Every structure is written in C-alpha cells, then in structure tokens.
Amino acid sequence: xxxxxxxxxxxxxxxxxxxxxxxxxxxxxxxxxxxxxxxxxxxxxxxxxxxxxxxxxxxxxxxxxxxxxxxxxxxxxxxxxxxxxxxxxxxxxxxxxxxxxxxxxxxxxxxxxxxxxxxxxxxxxxxxxxxxxxxxxxxxxxxxxxxxxxxxxxxxxxxxxxxxxxxxxxxxxxxxxxxxxxxxxxxxxxxxxxxxxxxxxxxxxxxxxxxxxxxxxxxxxxxxxxxxxxxxxxxxxxxxxxxxxxxxxxxxxxxxxxxxxxxxxxxxx
Numbered sequence: 001x002x003x004x005x006x007x008x009x010x011x012x013x014x015x016x017x018x019x020x021x022x023x024x025x026x027x028x029x030x031x032x033x034x035x036x037x038x039x040x041x042x043x044x045x046x047x048x049x050x051x052x053x054x055x056x057x058x059x060x061x062x063x064x065x066x067x068x069x070x071x072x073x074x075x076x077x078x079x080x081x082x083x084x085x086x087x088x089x090x091x092x093x094x095x096x097x098x099x100x101x102x103x104x105x106x107x108x109x110x111x112x113x114x115x116x117x118x119x120x121x122x123x124x125x126x127x128x129x130x131x132x133x134x135x136x137x138x139x140x141x142x143x144x145x146x147x148x149x150x151x152x153x154x155x156x157x158x159x160x161x162x163x164x165x166x167x168x169x170x171x172x173x174x175x176x177x178x179x180x181x182x183x184x185x186x187x188x189x190x191x192x193x194x195x196x197x198x199x200x201x202x203x204x205x206x207x208x209x210x211x212x213x214x215x216x217x218x219x220x221x222x223x224x225x226x227x228x229x230x231x232x233x234x235x236x237x238x239x240x241x242x243x244x245x246x247x248x249x250x251x252x253x254x255x256x257x258x259x260x261x262x263x264x265x266x267x268x269x
Contacts, residue, residue, distance in 0.1 A: 025186055025218045026052035026075055031084035033070055044070040046241040047084070057212035057219045059229040061247075061262060062238035068222045069190055071238070075220060076111050076188050077101045089185050106131055110179025110187045114194035116171040118163045124150060124170075125159040128178045135182070149177035152215065153207060169200030176207065180217075187211070189221040193228055202253070205231040209252055226259040237265045 193201035
C-alpha cells in the first residue's frame with residue numbers, strides 16, 4: 001500500500017478505490033449554501049467540488065455544524081444551492097421545479113434518515129411499498145418488489161411485523177429497504193445509525209457495504225463516527241462547510257486508522 005500526504009489531508013491508494021467505475025453519479029461544482037438568520041448570513045457549505053463515482057460508497061464525516069448534512073440534503077434535492085450546481089445522473093436538481101424534483105427524488109434517489117420514519121400502523125412490507133403506491137404501482141407488483149427489497153436487507157421473516165414489534169436495527173433495515181424499492185441510482189443516508197446501539201450500528205454499516213459491493217449501489221452516508229466511515233471506499237472530511245481532506249480506509253471496521261487520519265486532517269492534538 002502507498003500512502004501520501006497532501007496539504008488538504010491524507011490520501012491512500014487501494015485496490016478497492018482503483019476498481020470503482022469512473023462514471024460520476026453525483027457532480028457537485030462550486031456548491032455553496034447560505035442561510036440568513038437574524039439579519040446575518042451563515043455559510044453552511046462553501047465552494048464544494050465533489051464527484052461520486054457509479055457504485056462507490058462515500059462517507060461524509062465531520063463534526064456537528066461542518067456542513068455534511070447540508071451537502072447531503074443538497075444532493076437529495078431537499079434543498080437547492082445558493083450558488084454552484086449539483087447534478088445527479090447528469091440532471092441539475094436546482095433547475096427543476098418542486099414537483100419535478102420531488103418526482104425525480106422519489107424514483108432515482110433513496111433517502112434514509114436517522115429517524116426511521118415508518119408508519120406505525122403498517123407492516124414492514126407495507127411501509128416498504130409506500131413509495132410504489134404513491135407512484136401508482138399496482139398492488140401485486142408493489143408487494144413483489146417490497147418482498148425483494150426486504151430480502152436484500154435480510155428482513156424477510158419480519159415482513160408482516162409492525163414497527164413496534166421490531167428492534168431499532170430492524171426498523172432501520174426497513175427504512176433502507178424502502179429506499180431500495182424503486183431501484184434508485186443513489187442511496188443517501190443521513191446519520192443512519194444515530195439512534196442505534198453499537199451492535200446494531202455495525203450491522204447497518206456492514207449492510208451498506210454489502211449493498212455497494214453486491215448490488216453495485218452508489219451510497220453517500222453522513223456520519224461523525226470513525227467506525228461507520230471505515231466501511232466506505234472514500235471518507236470526505238468536512239470542516240466549516242468545506243472539504244478539508246479525504247481518507248481511503250484500508251480495513252472495514254478499522255476505527256483507529258480512520259480516527260488517526262481524521263485527527264491529522266483536522267490537526268487535533
């Protein structure tokens with residue numbers, strides 16, 4: 001393995017990074033997002049350039065307020081940049097009106113949040129089917145696709161259970177299956193293990209890694225945890241709304257490696 005240090009952070013070369021396809025699913029160019037609060041401007045994201053290759057698993061890592069969740073929301077079309085462009089599959093999200101952007105997100109982007117956002121009166125399979133129902137997919141097809149999505153997250157035996165009968169880890173798997181059910185180009189996860197204990201959190205990161213490897217899913221996940229970030233192909237470290245550096249993890253679950261390089265990028269003593 002060859003490792004080199006650059007002024008913005010640490011870089012490493014690995015076989016896993018080299019074999020990834022070069023086609024960019026996400027292309028962010030000079031992206032900024034400024035909010036106005038109490039007559040003052042707050043720059044949540046500043047001049048960010050970032051490409052995410054087809055089939056890559058990228059973690060956005062940083063402290064609270066670093067801009068990582070804002071950047072993810074811009075990628076999802078949940079917000080639009082103040083300046084710059086974000087393209088997903090070549091489509092500029094900011095040029096779409098709200099209705100078109102919502103439809104594009106529903107069909108091409110799966111979003112997973114820290115809160116599971118499951119409907120308590122529906123079973124796991126019914127929760128997974130919701131995006132399909134909204135999209136007018138017939139009941140039989142929706143049921144088949146929900147069943148397959150639950151199989152992909154190893155939750156077939158729990159298909160007919162409601163959320164209150166499932167653990168937090170199982171509920172997050174249902175949320176991931178719901179994000180997968182439309183066969184989107186991109187999965188975006190915002191602190192997906194924030195409400196889970198360490199054991200269930202590890203299971204979710206292992207699942208995301210497997211989906212990237214076996215299903216060729218493009219995944220971008222926000223986290224502040226070195227353990228979770230270590231499962232990604234690339235860790236993009238954010239600080240003060242900008243990209244401070246990148247890490248290429250060598251071992252999935254290699255907490256100390258990612259933590260050490262994260263500290264070096266941020267010059268934490």
